[in-house]
Structure formats: structure tokens, C-alpha cells
Amino acid sequence: MTNEMTYREAVRAAIAEAMTKDDRVFLMGEDVGRYGGCYAVSKGLLEQFGPERIIDTPLSESGFTGAGIGAALGGMRPIVELMTVNFSLLALDQILNGAATLRHMSGEQFNVPLVIRMATGAGRQLAAQHSHSLEGWYAHIPGIRVLAPATLEDARGMLWTALQDPDPVLIFENVMLYNRAGKIAEDAGAVDITRAAIRREGSHLSLITYGGSLWKTLGAADELSREGVEAEVIDLRSLRPLDEETFLASVRKTRRAVIVDEGWKSVSLAAEISSRIMENAFWDLDAPVERVCSAEVPIPYPKHLEDAAIPQVPAIVAAARATLGAAP
């Protein structure tokens, strides 16, 4: 049996399930209660669980993220929602200097079982302070796990598994996915958060991506298929740690790789993956690795410029053709 639901509803169902199953779980963030969440993810949860567990916070990202860390140290299992990745920069001190380091700094006496969710990515014409993809920055930091659910199943299932982790987990929800609807098994539940997934099998090249870019990459693979090129599409799912084994095995098989990453190209997650391919699969490659990333510009407001700034299907197809030695 399957249910029809949106990505937003899948995240909401995951939160509701976690709160029902574990009294220690609570949700805290800006406008998560009375407003229903900036992206309406937590709509209705206040009525269901009450203000003690669905906590509207003041606009104090560092304060309430730090409070989430403290509450986790104190025996709770907080879910902190940061409205967007850009706002998370106001909490970066707590995330990096606190959550990510406490286990190490304390000689493993303390750990921080905290989940932080936030919206990321461009596409809604929200301009240069609401649209960036900084998950690659967070993936730089030892001591935190970074997840990017791209599918309904992952939106529904990653949260519970993340809450079982004794250490901090950041979940990045691409804003363009919230309205995405589809069928999902009625009994959908917790999923693994350690492995990348092969979303489409193919033998001619590997397209490696995550989050909001997954669907564009699958679109590009369909277009390539019409030309007789069968692309394998890897959804990284976990950005830290990276499931190197899965994408390297794919690259060794197809001998060609294109990385699609909504972060800026310079010093990006795509750069990291490319490096790992060079280090581990260089002799298996038949062509240089290609990258499709965001243009080196803050995300512009006008639709045509915003679209041009981030990875799109034609650019992915062109990069794929380039690795195959075809004219772009």
C-alpha cells in the first residue's frame, strides 16, 4: 500500500513519529509553532504536541542552537530548526565550536545527540541572503554528520535514524523539494543514513549528486538515454561522511564521472569528490572528471539569472557529453 504525499508532509510525519515514539524529542526554532514553520513543515504539530514540545524561539539562532546543544547534553533529543542555511551562520559558533567539538574536547565524556534541520538551496527567487547551498561548508567539519535527503523516503526516514545518533546530525532540506509529491509506502520509516544510493543504473558514465540536484540529474540521465547514453546516477545522501565506496565503485565501472553540486564550484563538495576519485580511481578513468556547480556569484533575484546561476539539466547533459568525448 502506498500514500500520496509531499516532501514537506514526509518531513512533518517524521517529526510527529519521533515525538510520539520518544518523549525526549522536541522541536525548537523560529516560527515552528504558531506560524506553522516558514516552509509549513511543522504546521499542525503545535496543536498535536503542545507548546512544551513545539517551541517557538526568539530570533536568536546562536542562543537557541546552543540551547539545543545544552538540552542534548542534559538528556533530551532536540530537533532544532534553522529557517535557512544563511541564518545558520548566526549559529555557526555553537555548531562548530560547540556541537562538533564537545566530544573530543571533553575526552569523550560528553556527546551531543542533537539534530539540526535547515532549508537550503535556490530556486524560489529569494535572492542572495536566503538561497545559498552551504552544506559543503558543514561537510568540512569533523564531529558532525551531514545529510541531504532528496527523496520522499529519505525525508520520511532519515530523521529517526539521525535522532539515534549519539552525535550531532545536520539535515539539509532543499527548498525546491518541499512541494514535490509522490507515492510512498504506507509503512515507510527509518532509513540508513550512511550509504549513498544508486538512483539509476547505467554503464557509460557516473553522475554523482545530492539533494535538490538529484531530480535535475535524473532528468539529464533521461535525456542522455534518448541519445543512447546510459548514465548511472548516484545520490550521495550523506555528505559527511561520504560513502566513497559506492561512488568509486560506480566510477570504476563507468570510467567517467560528472559531479553535480549546487554549492559554488571553488573549494566545493564537488572538488572533494573529484579529489577522491583522482586519489583512488585515477587509473580507471577514461576522461577528466567534470563538475557542474553554481556560478561564482551570490544568488541573484531575477528568475532567468537565478536559473542560470545553479546547475540545470542542459549543463549536466553538456558535461556528460564532454566526458564522453562528444561535442557539447
Add this chain to the structure above:
Amino acid sequence: MTEAQSNGKLVLSREHVLNLLREMIRIRRFEEKCAELYTLEKIRGFLHLYIGEEAIAVGVMEALSPEDAVVATYREHGHALARGISMAAVMAEMYGKQEGCSRGRGGSMHIFDAATRFYGGNAIVGGGLPLAVGLGLADKMQGHSRVTTCFFGEGAVAEGEFHESMNLAALWNLPVLFACENNYYAMGTALQYSESETDLKRKAEAYGMTAHSVDGMNVVDVERAAREAMAHIRAGNGPVFIEFRTYRFRAHSMFDAQLYREKSEVEEHKAHGPIKEFRSWALETGFVHQADIEEIENEVAAEVDAAVAFAEAGTWEPLSDLTRGVGAEAT
């Protein structure tokens, strides 16, 4: 000081007076030894000494129960010792040995201890305050009656995290004691050069929080204020802010040439140091005798020697463990 015997809820016994004196002397002698070991390069990195401010940690800790939590700063050796972490484990941490209380990974600025609920050792000024708010939130949500005490300097008052934390703690009526150690210098910047309002308790009052200002050089005043605050907090009346006015006798850290203050100013404060004053008072009032003080000094000297020997005998963590302790699983 003598009024302390009858004023307030604090009744002093000989044992109690001896204990307060002993705890302050333990910190003082430990810190003096650390300074010496720093010049010998046994202790490296930044070293921030608590000399001059001992009365605050000692007085406040007297008011805490074992189940309470403590969040401290990078100038936290004194808090760690007063809270009951063994001097040997703290000294081994100074050395970076794996027998240290944070397995050597933290050093002087990052003392942690699960057994006494000592949550650092936080070296980002203001960074510990949200943590304390969260510990208080967890206690409130779980129905515990315990209290989190958060120590921070007056420098932290300029940080956004201070204001966010004051607001959150007051807004949510959390069981947190905010213990502001005002030693009047944030590194080398005097209070009047960094704050438009130098009456710090007014900042907490602006958030609707109960706030007091106390002589942090007087251990009895400190303890009494802390006990009253803990009673207020445990009764469910919400957080309390106390400004403890104090003075740092030594440099900010071992790299500080102290160009920002006059030597005479330091000497003036030293003449009224917390140990000196309390010792004189205790002798004058007959609570303690010279022989008691000698005994304390001898015991403490032996404890410091033993701590140094423990640290010296400690071992270095093997290089093969380098990436240990990042996460339960490698991330």
C-alpha cells in the same frame, strides 16, 4: 566581614571557615605552580590564571548540590578544583597527558568532568551561556530540581550570546544561575571602554531577571548570595544573575605584558586579596589559629606536589589514537 555570622542565612562554623580557606588556598597554590610550570614549558598553549578571583568559585560551589551542573570559561582551573575534580587530573590535563580529566585533548582551557557535571572549559567568550540555557531547559522539561551555574566574565556581556541567553532563560523561566565574574578587564580592555552601561546587573534586569551585584572578593558574601540565588531558582522563580566584582592579580594569560593597567592598581587590589582578608578575619575572630593555616598550607603543598608527580608520570596518548573522540563513529 564579621556581620556574616549573623546576617543572612549563612551561619559559619569553624569547619566551614576552614573549608573556605582551604579551598581558596588550594586554587592559589595550584595556579602559582601552573605559572612556574609554564615557564618550564611543562604547560603550553594559553594559560589563564584565576589568582585573585578564588572567592567566587569557592563561594558559589558551596551553594551547589552534586547533581547540579557547571559551565565555565577558559579561566576555569579554580572552578574545576572547587567543584571537586581531583587536582591530579586537572594538572595532568595541563600537561596534555591522557590521564588528564579531558584525556589531555583539552588542556588548560577545556576542563570537563562528567562525574561532577562540569561542562567545560569553554574558550569562546559567551559561548557557554547558550549551553547553560539548554541544560536548564532539559532540567525543566524533565522535571529535575537541579540548577545549572554558568560562569562568565564581564567581557562576555558584550557578546550577542549573552543577550540571547538572558532573554531565553528569563522567557522560559529556566533554572540557571548566571555568575558574572567582573574583573574589570576583558583581556586588556577596561569595562568603561567596552560597555555603554557599566552597571552590569541592569542588563539582566532589562530581561526581567532577578539580578544582584556582590563583592566577589569576600567569600562569605559570595556564598551567601549564591545560596540565596539557588533557593530562589530551586523554588521555581526562574534564573538569577549575579555580578561578582573581583580583580585579576595576574596577567590575562602568560603572553600579557599588562600595558593597560598601572602596577599600583594591581598592588592596591592585592593588598585586599580574598585569601588575605579572609585569613586575617578568621584569625582575628578566633575561628582558626595560625597552626590551622600552617596545616592547610602543608596539606595543599603536598597535594600540589602529588598532582605534579601524577602529571609527570602521566603518559602521552599514542599517535595511532590521533583521530579518536571525534564521533561515536568516524565521520
